[in-house]
Amino acid sequence: MPGLRMPKVFLVFFLMSLLLGGMPRVLADPVVDEAMALSRLGATDLALGVLARQPVDHQAQPGRWMAREQARIEILGTSERWEQVVERTQGVPVELPVDFLIWTRTRQAHALIALERGREARDVLRPLIWFGAPNATDSWFRAWRRMLAESYSLDGRPEDALTALRRYRLDYGGEAGDAALLEARILLSVGRHEEAVNALTGVDGHEAGALRILARFRAGALAAEEAVSQAGRAARGQDRDSVAAARYLAVAAVAARSLQDPVQQIPVLESALVAQSRLGSGDDLYRLTAEPLWQSYLRLGERLANERQLLIGDDEAWFTLVDSLQARQPLAARGLLAVVALRSPMPQGQAQAHRRLSEQLATVEGLGESLLQALYLGDGPFGAADRVPAPVRHLLAETALGQGDLDTASRLMAGLERAPEGVDPFLWGLRRARTLILGGQEEAGIDGLYRVLSGVRQLEGEAADRFMQVLFDLQSVRRHQDALNLFQVVAPRLTERRRLRELMFWQADSHRALGEHEQAARLYLRSALLGDSTDMWALSARFQAAEALGEAGLVRDARVIYEDLIRRTPEAERRVVLRQRLQQLQLQQ
Template sequence: MDSAKRPGVPGRFVVRAVTQVPHRLVLLCLLLLCMTSAQADRVVDEAMAMARVGAAELALNLLAEDMPDPRAEPVRWMEREQARIEILGMNSRWEQVVERTARIPVEMPVEFVIWTRTRQAHALIALGRGHEARDVLRPLIWFGRHNASESWFRSWRRLVAESYDLDDRPEDALTALRRYRFDYPDDVARVALMEAHLLLQLERPREAVDALESVEESEADALRLLARLCAEDLSATDTLEQALARAQAVGRDTRDGARYQAIAAHAVQRGGDTTDGLAIMERALASQRILGEGDEVFHLSADLLWEHYARLGEREANRRQWLLGDDADWLERAAQLHSREPHLSRGILALVALRSPSPSGREQAHRQLGEQLARVEGHGQALLHALYLGEGPFGSPEQVPDPVRHLLVEQALEAGDLATASALMAGLHRPPEGVDPFDWGLRRARALILGGQEEAGIDGLYDVLSDVRRLEADPGDRFMQVMFDLQTVGRHDEALNLFQALAPRLVEARQRRELWFWTADSYRALDEHAQAARYYLRSAMAGNSTDLWGLSARFQAAQALADAGLVDDARALYEDLLERATEPGRRIMLRQRLQQLMLVD
């Protein structure tokens, strides 16, 4: 078979069985039998419940409280340690799993050591460190067989095979799997899937078809169809027909559907360039987001779609005898085709975007192409993301053309993906056409700050301020919201400098009053309590110091004065607040604060 026509099917299989950890009560039942009386550790149950609803850090802190001595209470200590490792694994904190499991003493009961070492190997594989995983697995296989169940031993053998694949040693992985299949002929389906993945990776599709013989599950069916296409046992036309029919049957928006659509795209690649084929490839690329761990053989590169676009564009250009560089004519033709032949329109735009000698022409083509893609019904946003941020001519945020970056930033912000939004914003220094520079500058600064690029976000806020001399109520409020984000990430020194630059630009007295309060908050966070008290009081006195805002500011000032050691001033403020307070609960709290000051004296 001609290698130039062979679709890329690189990938790794994933061992699924070992990801399901035995329940701690089942694992420790033998240990509990040796106890004369055993009561469930309620802390473990509470921590696991917290972790399941997302409060992993709280759960880990709870487990760390009153940690039992492993020598005095070994069973209780092991139960808590297992819960800790499970919670770390549930949150994919694999480095911590490796570190924690490596410290388990080997003199612990053998069942517990086996469980922790297996979790260590699984974490190492999740981190892509196959060689280290084998270093953990070999002693288990050599010395642990007589102390472990057959299911553990099988899991270790499968993990060894996966570790070889992680190290780009597919032949060794295949050898390990075939030895496993010889020893465990009853485990046919699981091993067949793993073998098929490896054989496709090794470009041995006929053997993959043979390995999948009599395996009927859905993933096997997709693998078999792909292998038959690669082996040329099935024509591209027949493969395409079958793949589309099966994707429709199982649902395009399912994992199985995404697999079949990827196969359809590979068939299209072999069958020639058509607008119908382009539509199929677009849907397939957009559906890649649904695929999961272990679906690498169904992976599609964005390069395939870019190449298909460009070839359609070239065909139209040759028919009309256009020359590269006549960007205006090309872009006008693409606009004319947009409504009735959108895929051909996108082909023309892609060709200009990739090959025009004019930077402005490329930028306009990317803008029009990005806007078209984003509006594709049902999967436009996923397609835009996959085409520009997937494996292809761009592939990373800093390489995406500016007009498309703006579109992707909006998508990322809507999805709450601040890391992607921040990475895309980092290289942008001007807003898109028709967008207010002030609003865009604030969005950019906020995305950078919350996305971890705080210095760039701070510089962005100064850029925004440098372009305005006065801030009315609404823009002033929006700027202050980003300042709160800066305080949230702990950049209080920078917040103070920006508050100072912002103050003379605020038109409304209300906003200046609020600004003094938030300035005080930053001083307090920096343990500069006297300065905090000064600005709380400035905020209180900037308006009616007896209104709700003024009373709140004076209360905060009293606490800051107490923290600064200015006890008499704090007492005076608390006493004045007590005289004005009418709510019983607030009066009780103020008396408690005064009593605390008496203890300081």
């Protein structure tokens, strides 16, 4: 059987004990203090860079080296870069003090467990248990034993894991509550539900409460209705966005699947499905898919259709019934729409049902967009972005954009070529192209821009500004040749002299980025001359032209333009900058 991963709550519990009872900071070090402060602010790479730029020798300055290495390993662990933790801890010199070696080897074992490499973790843990105990605190020794049990569970060896946990509980009694939680999870995963109930005897806490309800329900000691009631009540007693609430809701959903009435099931399943995003990486027992909720919708919809003698394929009759029920019986409406969406033989009816269902889901109080995402993008009938029906993809893409999730938005938009009903095709096409470009699907975004241009004979006003903005995005991802190709296609469609002037400037930027400095200078100067040659735009274009000429080695031309700019520029500060550039240029001659 697959291993059961350790929930983050369990990991955090014993890691905190390691930090509190383990190796203290070796010595005060401002570099370490800065790195740890940056890490706490979320700037992990910057923090690691601070440590990397100021290395010390472990032989010449062992105390300082250990302090910095400890900080580095902690930062890597906090950001869950487990492979790097393993790499760093493996390279620690063995001649360093034993308490530091114990700390690093324990971190190595923890990282291997996080990577689900149980056998390798045991190879690290066994020497610690057998030979490290005389030099370690009791909290270290307990942690190693718990981790050993976890390593067995990861490798699909539940009996070995249970044996290790029971020995641990025998030795530590009432202080072994965290081990009891892991034991109960393993017992539940192998179907030994009554034993799981017994393992939780006397164990307090929210996770113990959730596991206890689940174990009693699966053991037949708690009816489904009572399990739903207890778990739901416990969830409402927690902070709504907490992991504890998500676990209780998942237990309620498991029990709700045994209820006969889908009207009772659906609200429980909806709430639990949305809460799944709050679970940790090791909360496998509480994992749900969207499939049970879809099945409950279908059961309810089919029951109502049978009562009204509706026929599959007569979509208009189904939609008429939805219209009559939507305001006062929204669950019934969702059930009917789900049947048409998944079972109708008519593609047009399916599309309309998906659109209406998604719009209704997005308005569910307290769940809304999260429920829509979980149903269509979670494990279920669709799951992958390219399998989601087009009417829903439009809405999901808008939701993802609103959340700043460009990756999901670009995957959803990749296969969409038509604007949704009632939306301007030009503006939608631009938004789609921009999303694809910034989401990493640049080729699809570029194709989309050409598609938008194919339907436009002239670009002016706000439309021209919006199109140019997407070309700037293309430049920002360093697709300068593609931007230049599109600039050429856009130019004949621009009707305003000012916009042509701007276009030449942006063309010059791309040529310069490509190292084509002479061509860049030509375009900058053309931009300066196309209009008032003395306004700020023209002065800026002349300055950029001088820069490009200098980069092209045309020093004399660049000097002439700098001198002309000094005469034209009224601000003293800018004249100082221009004279400095001119002096730098003269040094090249």
